[in-house]
Each structure stands twice: as C-alpha cells, then as structure tokens.
Amino acid sequence: MAFLQMLFLLCPIFMYFIVPHTAQPEINFHLCVVENGNYTANSTYQANLNYLLNSVYSNTEIDYGFYNFSYGESPDKVYAIGLCRGDVKPDACRDCLNYSSLVLTSRCPTQKEAIIGLDNCILRYASRYIFGLNEVAPYFFVYSLKNVSDEKGFNRSLNSLLDSLQDKAAAGDSRRKYATGKISTAAPNFQTIYALSQCTPDLSQTECSNCLRNASARVGQCCQERQGGRVIYPSCNFRYEINQFYETPIGEDPSPPPSKGKNKTVIIIIILSVVMSVMVILIISFYTFSGKRKSGEKVKSGSVDDEITRVESLQYNFEIIHLATDNFSEFNKLGQGGFGPVYKGTLPNGQYIAVKRLCRDSTQGEQEFKNEVLLVAKLQHKNLVRLLGYCFEQEERLLIYEFMPNSSLNNFIFDQTKRSQLDWERRYKIIEGISRGLLYLHEDSRLRIIHRDLKPSNILLDAEMNAKISDFGMARLFAGDQTQESTSRVVGTFGYMPPEYVMRGHFSVKSDIFSFGVLVLEIIARKDIEQSTFLLTLCCSLLKILQTWENWNSGPNLDKLIDSTLRAGSRNEMLRCIHVGLLCVQENALDRPNMASVVIMLSSYSVTLPVPQKPAFFAHSTEMPGTTSTWTESDQSRSASVPCSINEASITELYPR
Known part of the structure; x- marks a missing residue:
C-alpha cells in the first residue's frame, strides 16, 4: 500500500517533465x-x-x-x-x-x-449528405501581413507552382489527394516559395482539379502582394509561404535544423532519460510485487467461447442437406457457378434453401473455413443474399443460402419473353437495390468488400423482385491461394471488368462501380439484336455501351436509348439512370463516382450530374493485351464466330477498414 501511495505522489512530478507544455x-x-x-x-x-x-x-x-x-x-x-x-x-x-x-x-x-x-x-x-461532393462554399482566406517586393515576378512563380500542385494532388488515390512543392522566383530577389494543395480524397480527379482551380483563382482576391496565404474550401485548400511549413517528403533534402535550440534539446533528452528510467524501475517493481498475488488467477475467455458457439450454431448436418437436395440431383440443380454447382433444397420444416457445393481442390483448413463463414454471415443487408449456414463434413464444403424464387436478373434481361415482365418500376427498384447493396459492401459493412464479378447472374431476385447481390464473400470462403493470385491473374467476366483491371490487374471499389454502370445500362438500354447465346451477349456488351454513349452524346433521345418493352414510366428517371450508368463506365477510375454519390444521384434531383466522358475501352481505342480487335458493329449479328473468352469465376476481396 505504501508503495502505491509513493507512486501516486510521484506521478505528477514525472508528468510535469514528460508532458510537453504547448499553447493551444x-x-x-x-x-x-x-x-x-x-x-x-x-x-x-x-x-x-x-x-x-x-x-x-x-x-x-x-x-x-x-x-x-x-x-x-x-x-x-x-x-x-x-x-x-x-x-x-x-x-x-x-x-x-x-x-x-x-x-x-x-x-x-x-x-x-x-x-x-x-x-x-x-x-x-x-445533417445533410456531404461525402464526395465538390463544395466551394463557404470559403475562407488566411494571409500574411507582410508584402513581397516584386509582386509580378512572385505571382508568376506562385501561379506556376499552384498549377503543377493542382495536377499532382488531383492524381492522388482514395486515401490521400495531397501535394507539396517549391519554386524559386527570378532575379534579383531569388525567393523560394513553398506551397501545398489538398482535396478531400473522396473527390474524383476531375472534381479535385476543378476545386483547386477555383481556389487558386482567388489568389488575387485573397493574398495580393502577400508573402503567405491560404484559400480554404470545404472540399479543397491550398497554402503558400516563403518559409517551409510542411514536413519534407521522402526524397527531398530537408532544410538544415537551426542550432539555436540544440543545447536545450540535449538537456530535455537527459531529463527525460533519467525520469523514464526511474519510472521503468518503479513499474517493474510494482508488477513483480502484484504478480505474486495474482499468479493463481484464471483468465476468462468468454468472448472466444461466444465466437465458437456462434460459428457452431451455423453448422448444418450433412445428411440433412443430402436429403434436402435429393442427393444433389440434377432435377434440383439451379445453376453452375465459378466455385461449384448450386442446388435447391427443402428442409424438414418446409423451408426452401439454396446450397452451393464448393469444389474440393481448396487448401483451406476447417477452422479457417469456419472463420470465414462467420465473417460473411455477419454481413447482413436487405440487398445481399443471406448466408444461413455451412456444412464441413466428409470432404464436403457446403454453403447454405436463402432461396431466391425468381432466380437471377440474367434470366429476365436476356430473355425476350421475361424481359417484358420487367416494367420500369421494377427495373428502377432493382437498380436502387443493387446500388444500396454495393454501398453497404463498400462503406457501411464491418469489412470493405470489393465484389469484382458483379453481373446479372450474380443479382438474384426474391418473390417481390427485390435485388440481392450474391457471391460477395466467395473468394475468402473458397480458396485463399486463388485470392492472392488475383492481382496477377485476372479473373471475372469480360464485359463487366474495367480497363485498369483487364490491362494491369488493378482493382478497387471503382472496379465495382464500372460493373454497376454496365448493369444499369443493360437493365435499361435497347436490345435491337437477338443474341442467340449468353456468350454473344457478353461480347457485345462493350459495344452497346459505346452505342448508348454515342446516342446520349448526340442529344439524349429516349426512344433510341431505352428498351422498346418500356412503354410506361418516368422518362426523367430513365434518363437519369442512363446518365449515372455512363458516369460509372468512364475510362479513368478516379472520374467514376463512388457508391455513396451514386445512391444520392439516383434518389435526388438536387444534385447536378457532370457530363460523362467517353466510355472505357473506347476513350483511346484501347485493345486488350494479347488480342486483336477485328470485329465491327456488323459482327453483332453473328453468334459462334464472335471472338470472345469468358471466365465466370467469382473473386471477391475483403479488406479491414
């Protein structure tokens, strides 16, 4: 007790030396x-x-x-x-x-x-949505009270520096859009100007560039003749000074430190060393003393037990699933996915289920598999197919999902008869559902999830035609080795993959945005050609995107843009959805909106939509590596002769936030 009292009394003294006394x-x-x-x-x-x-x-x-x-x-x-x-x-x-x-x-x-x-x-x-928006009001000025001697020369150098930093900052990624740099003014003053430019990284490259351009245009209004100044918008800002005010990035030579405070620094280091040594000795003594009394105590593991109980509660008996699917009969087979076949089943209580029977060549262990099941089972949203449980028995790996009576979107939009059953109200509800499901995966779930194989066959429809995204956790559930190879071996479905992924293996949330854009255009756009095979449909999808953009660019004519079976519905909603779809399939991933912005664009007419650029794969007449582009618009009418390859393996990446 006396020891604790002494430690308590000494703490304020130690804290006085350790805690720096700085002004607010x-x-x-x-x-x-x-x-x-x-x-x-x-x-x-x-x-x-x-x-x-x-x-x-x-x-x-x-x-x-x-x-x-x-x-x-x-x-x-x-x-x-x-x-x-x-x-x-x-x-x-x-x-x-x-x-x-x-x-x-x-x-x-x-x-x-x-x-x-x-x-x-x-x-x-x-209280309003503020993410991913280029907001330039209110704005603020901060400036130095000292003037420069050569105003024209100084401003010429400053403008040149701000222009270059604008491009560098805008080219940043979704984590940071920030750039610093310096420039020297001309003779006779030879002053060095230091500056930084920064945007909120949820802006696209174009939006960031526009924001900084607007900000730098206010230099004359804010900081005329001043040695330093700042313009701050809610979405971007820049600052310049004649002294370096930012940390030197790696690769630049830092300015030599001043020698004035050297002795003071040495004294502080010595004091801190002595104080910390005393503290360490006291703490070690305290834990040695208290450890003797607690050596017999047992550590509780309630949270671990809870997790084990939770994952075990999701496990199904193999015999029950075996009977439910009638021994995985062909009659009950719903389809074939990249990771294995899917069967319809009926549990003893009458509940319908969908059972995915995973291929057996996975190297993943039982505990790893159970951990991944628990991970995906926690991801619940009304626009995601719900994972009910799993079975790991007799070398079988089974995933049990809720059953979707209306199968997939693919069976509707590519079927002449069924397509007419999708009126505009249903199509719009499907588009909204997909967007909200993706928003959950990208931003609101416990893990950031990139689907990477979003396509009509992975959009399932329940009894009320509500859209539910499927296969959003399959990479982690199936094979870790396959996931690790994915950046060097592109997998997915051609026609729904963005250029940066096809060409270089780069993927991000913007990869899903591209796939979503293709989906939106396929749900709405005209289908003049009757594709005899699903293969041809995929091969022509990129061409249809180009046709949609060209029709849009020549002046939106809804009759040329939309499916002829859409005889009724809001024309404004249709045009807005096509506009959003074209924004999502732009060549530059940074120009594509994020999913939060897409949801707002679809639901609010108060948001002004930017003009879409030419779609990916066509912006620079890009060809895929190792292929030749020999087919033209007239090739749409062919079926077996169209050169196209498909890999239907669904690969998903999950990232901790």
Missing part, C-alpha cells in the same frame, strides 16, 4: 451554419453528433488523415468529415480533430452544421 493550437476560422437548422440540448441529434465526433478522433485504424463517418437515422442522421494535412502524423491528426470538435461544439452549441479549420486539420459536420 491557433484556430484559423470557424463558421456556424445557421440557415441549415438547429438542434436542442439532449436531443437525438446531439447524442448522434457526440458519438460521431468521438468515433472520428478515437479511430486508430485510419492512418492517412481522412475520416468520413455518418451515424444515426434520418432525420437525426449526422455526417462528419475530418481532413488532416497530408504530412501530419496520425496521433497529431487525432489530437487536432479532438480539439477541433471540442471548440466547434462549444462555439456552435445548437447549429446542425458547422466547420472549423486549424493549421493541421479541418473538421465539419452536417
């Missing part, structure tokens, strides 16, 4: 957006806001300085974005966001929307 960070700007509504104290909105802000600055998994989270249900749902400067370390980033949230909620105690900016970070929240 300077607040550059903040704004409470009054016109977008208020909330009351102790309301649901306030509770959601507090929870969300805590989630932003306490999240230790994100190490790239960009946080876009939402929480709650409408009308009390809250959206928040935290963006740290690209050179700021993760711990400093979280500290900045933590301080920002405290200040902002204090200064805007009732406003639903607010924004604050510090040197190291920008934080904003709102």
Whole structure:
C-alpha cells in the first residue's frame, strides 16, 4: 500500500517533465451554419453528433488523415468529415480533430452544421449528405501581413507552382489527394516559395482539379502582394509561404535544423532519460510485487467461447442437406457457378434453401473455413443474399443460402419473353437495390468488400423482385491461394471488368462501380439484336455501351436509348439512370463516382450530374493485351464466330477498414 501511495505522489512530478507544455493550437476560422437548422440540448441529434465526433478522433485504424463517418437515422442522421494535412502524423491528426470538435461544439452549441479549420486539420459536420461532393462554399482566406517586393515576378512563380500542385494532388488515390512543392522566383530577389494543395480524397480527379482551380483563382482576391496565404474550401485548400511549413517528403533534402535550440534539446533528452528510467524501475517493481498475488488467477475467455458457439450454431448436418437436395440431383440443380454447382433444397420444416457445393481442390483448413463463414454471415443487408449456414463434413464444403424464387436478373434481361415482365418500376427498384447493396459492401459493412464479378447472374431476385447481390464473400470462403493470385491473374467476366483491371490487374471499389454502370445500362438500354447465346451477349456488351454513349452524346433521345418493352414510366428517371450508368463506365477510375454519390444521384434531383466522358475501352481505342480487335458493329449479328473468352469465376476481396 505504501508503495502505491509513493507512486501516486510521484506521478505528477514525472508528468510535469514528460508532458510537453504547448499553447493551444491557433484556430484559423470557424463558421456556424445557421440557415441549415438547429438542434436542442439532449436531443437525438446531439447524442448522434457526440458519438460521431468521438468515433472520428478515437479511430486508430485510419492512418492517412481522412475520416468520413455518418451515424444515426434520418432525420437525426449526422455526417462528419475530418481532413488532416497530408504530412501530419496520425496521433497529431487525432489530437487536432479532438480539439477541433471540442471548440466547434462549444462555439456552435445548437447549429446542425458547422466547420472549423486549424493549421493541421479541418473538421465539419452536417445533417445533410456531404461525402464526395465538390463544395466551394463557404470559403475562407488566411494571409500574411507582410508584402513581397516584386509582386509580378512572385505571382508568376506562385501561379506556376499552384498549377503543377493542382495536377499532382488531383492524381492522388482514395486515401490521400495531397501535394507539396517549391519554386524559386527570378532575379534579383531569388525567393523560394513553398506551397501545398489538398482535396478531400473522396473527390474524383476531375472534381479535385476543378476545386483547386477555383481556389487558386482567388489568389488575387485573397493574398495580393502577400508573402503567405491560404484559400480554404470545404472540399479543397491550398497554402503558400516563403518559409517551409510542411514536413519534407521522402526524397527531398530537408532544410538544415537551426542550432539555436540544440543545447536545450540535449538537456530535455537527459531529463527525460533519467525520469523514464526511474519510472521503468518503479513499474517493474510494482508488477513483480502484484504478480505474486495474482499468479493463481484464471483468465476468462468468454468472448472466444461466444465466437465458437456462434460459428457452431451455423453448422448444418450433412445428411440433412443430402436429403434436402435429393442427393444433389440434377432435377434440383439451379445453376453452375465459378466455385461449384448450386442446388435447391427443402428442409424438414418446409423451408426452401439454396446450397452451393464448393469444389474440393481448396487448401483451406476447417477452422479457417469456419472463420470465414462467420465473417460473411455477419454481413447482413436487405440487398445481399443471406448466408444461413455451412456444412464441413466428409470432404464436403457446403454453403447454405436463402432461396431466391425468381432466380437471377440474367434470366429476365436476356430473355425476350421475361424481359417484358420487367416494367420500369421494377427495373428502377432493382437498380436502387443493387446500388444500396454495393454501398453497404463498400462503406457501411464491418469489412470493405470489393465484389469484382458483379453481373446479372450474380443479382438474384426474391418473390417481390427485390435485388440481392450474391457471391460477395466467395473468394475468402473458397480458396485463399486463388485470392492472392488475383492481382496477377485476372479473373471475372469480360464485359463487366474495367480497363485498369483487364490491362494491369488493378482493382478497387471503382472496379465495382464500372460493373454497376454496365448493369444499369443493360437493365435499361435497347436490345435491337437477338443474341442467340449468353456468350454473344457478353461480347457485345462493350459495344452497346459505346452505342448508348454515342446516342446520349448526340442529344439524349429516349426512344433510341431505352428498351422498346418500356412503354410506361418516368422518362426523367430513365434518363437519369442512363446518365449515372455512363458516369460509372468512364475510362479513368478516379472520374467514376463512388457508391455513396451514386445512391444520392439516383434518389435526388438536387444534385447536378457532370457530363460523362467517353466510355472505357473506347476513350483511346484501347485493345486488350494479347488480342486483336477485328470485329465491327456488323459482327453483332453473328453468334459462334464472335471472338470472345469468358471466365465466370467469382473473386471477391475483403479488406479491414
């Protein structure tokens, strides 16, 4: 007891030396957006806001300085974005966001929307959707009070630097769009200008470039003749100074450190070394003393037991499945997928099920397989096919899913008779369902999931014609070795794969966006040619995308664009869906919208849609490696002679958030 008291008394002394005494960070700007509504104290909105802000600055998994989270249900749902400067370390980033949230909620105690900016970070929240949008209002200026001597020469160099950084930042990925650089002014001053440009990384390359271009156009309005300045938009910002204010990226020579504070630094290091040594000795002594008393205690493993119980509860007896499918009879066979056949089954209680019988050449062990089943079983959404359980017995690996009575979308859109059963209301509901299922996989599930084989046969339809995405966890469930090879061996279905994946094996959430765009256009677009085989349908899909874009580009004529069986329905909805589909199949993956933006585009007419660029594979007359492109538009009418290969293996990647 005496030991603990001594440690307690010494702690404040140790903390005095260890904790740095720094001034609070300077607040550059903040704004409470009054016109977008208020909330009351102790309301649901306030509770959601507090929870969300805590989630932003306490999240230790994100190490790239960009946080876009939402929480709650409408009308009390809250959206928040935290963006740290690209050179700021993760711990400093979280500290900045933590301080920002405290200040902002204090200064805007009732406003639903607010924004604050510090040197190291920008934080904003709102009751409206703010992700992936190029927002240029409100904007803020911060500038130096000192003037330059050669205004024209300085501005010429500054504009050149900002132009180059604009392109570099816009070319970043979905984790970081950030660039820094420097330039020297001409004689006689020879000043060096340092600058950075940054966008929220959920913007496309084009949107980021446009945002920074608008911001840099305000240099004259903001920072005329100034030695330093900043223009900050909600979605992008730039800063310049005549002194280096950012950390030097790897590959650049850092400026030599000043020698002024060298002695002070040495003294601090010595003090810290002594203090830390004493602390370590005290802590070791304490644990040695307390460890003797606790050596006989038993560690509880309730959470492990819970997980084991949960995965075992999903296991089905092989004999039950064997009887349910009538010994996997051909009569009950629903289809053949890349990982094995699928059978219809009937359980003793009368429940219909779909049983996927996996191929037997997997090297995955039993426990690994069970872990993956548990992982996928936790992913539940109304637009995903639900995994009911599994069977691992007698060298059999079976997956049991809910049964979809209307089979797949493929059986409707490529069948002349059944296609007429899909009126516009049903087609629009299917498109919306697929988009919401993908949004869950990409952003809202516990794992970020890239499907990589989204196609009509993987969109199943329940009794009410609700769309449900299937095979979204098959790579992890089937074969780890196949997943690991996937970046070097392209697998999937030609016609639904984006160019960056076909050419270079690169895949991301934007790969699924491309496949979604193809699906949307196939659901809506005209089908003038009767394809005699599914093979020909896939081979012609890219050509149909081009035809749709050309018809659109020449002035949207709905009669030329839509399926002739669509005799009724909202023409505006049809045009908007085609517009969104064309945005999703653009050549540059960064120009394609993310899934959250797609959902908003489909459901809200308040969002202005950008003009779609020429579709992938046609933007630069690109040919696939190792093939020759010899078929023309007239080749649509042929069946067996069309050169095309198909690999129907469904491969999915799951990534921890």
